[in-house]
Amino acid sequence: MSILKKALGSDIVRAGLVIACAAAAALVLPQAARAQAFPSKPITIVVPYPPGGTTDALARLMQEPLQKQLGQVVLIENRPGASAVLGTKLVARAPADGYTLLFPNNGLVISPLVSKEASYAPLKDFVPVSLVSLQPMVLVINSAVPATTTQQFIDYAKARPGQIEYASAGPASFGQLSSELFARRSGIKLVHIPYKGQAPTTQAVLTGEVKMLLSTTSPQLNGFVKEGKLRMLGTGSPQASVLAPGAVPLNQTLPNFNLEVWFGLLAPAGTPRDVVTRLNDAIVKVLAQPEIKTSFEQAGALAASSTPEQFGARIAEEYANWTTVVKEAGIKPE
Structure with a gap:
């Protein structure tokens, strides 16, 4: 009887292991499949400024090499208005699937502090993908x-x-x-x-x-x-x-006093981590290309990639710093 119980117990353990492994695989496979499948259609990068400016120029310099890295068409869409607020809010409301991205500059952090129309939170409504450039x-x-x-x-x-x-x-x-x-x-x-x-x-x-x-x-x-x-x-x-x-x-002269305009890529909050990783990997590879570095310098900016975490930390630090400056300068949202 004890031998039978042991045998049954072993079978139950083995069955449990099989079920556990199957459950784990069920969780992993969709993520792996999604990462492998992304992107499966064109990606739109929204520039919240008019054509011809530095932000627009840098986005277009990245466009073709980014298409090659991702194997999909990359569209640049200018959505200016209300000091970049209109285009920014458009992406904040877009599906969190990695197919609609935002390419802003420091205005992403400053606008919510000085504009009543900027009803978005840079740290809550977006997930950082990568820093792209510094000026x-x-x-x-x-x-x-x-x-x-x-x-x-x-x-x-x-x-x-x-x-x-x-x-x-x-x-x-x-x-x-x-x-x-x-x-x-x-x-x-x-x-x-x-x-x-x-x-x-x-x-x-x-x-x-x-x-x-x-x-x-x-x-x-x-x-x-x-x-x-x-x-x-x-x-x-x-x-x-x-x-x-x-x-x-x-x-x-002024210790720790640094002033740089940054340009970066963000996705709507809730975008899957594996999709963000895929996009970040492509951006890093594009910005490492010597011809892209040269093109950026000719446009008056430096190519500068980062991890999503590094970019997020920069946004958080700037938000805190500019909040203090706006308050001390007595600037009221309009």
Whole structure:
């Protein structure tokens, strides 16, 4: 009888193991099949800005090599409006299957802090896929200002509180927030002069309407510096950047002070992890290609991939930092 019980017990154990293995396989197989199948149709990358800008240009530079990596058509769809809010909300409401992606910049983090229309949460409504590019902010001044270093400019501004004007592309723009942060870290008081867009800000500092500008790098801006029409004092990149020739990192004067515009790829919240991994792998491989690095640099940006976790940490840190800046600057959502 005991032998029979042992035999039955062994059979039951074996049966249990078979069932457990089958159950585990049932859980794993759909994920494996989904990862292998994705993508099985075209992918749309939504750029929440008009055609022709840096964000749009970088997305289109990635388009063809990304198609080759994924084996599917990649469509670039411009959905501008309400300072990128319209396109961003469109992707937030899209199916979480990896076929509709968002390609924003830092505006993803800033808009919810300054716009009532931005009824989305960057850390809740999206899942990071990868950082794509970095573009350092640079500190430039009118050539008539008697300063050749960041510290000399800070000293000059401290001696003239409320007399140093700076330009930005508009209220609550990245340029304004960056300049307010610079002023607070430096202990100086600046006067904000808003303009409609980036091009007029460069003209303003050229003519002397304003004395200072924190702006993204560009071949045009570098040209004015080379000609001596503007003076570049520093770059917001952690180290010296090829995009800002000769500029000293601002963090050498203001420790841990880094200012960079980022561009990245995100998916709607709830997108399966294996799909995010597949997309991240493709992005990393594309951005590692020498020709893509060169094309990005010619567009005034650096190719820079990351893991989803690294990109998510960057978004979280910036959200906390800009929340403080907006509050201290007294900027109210409009």
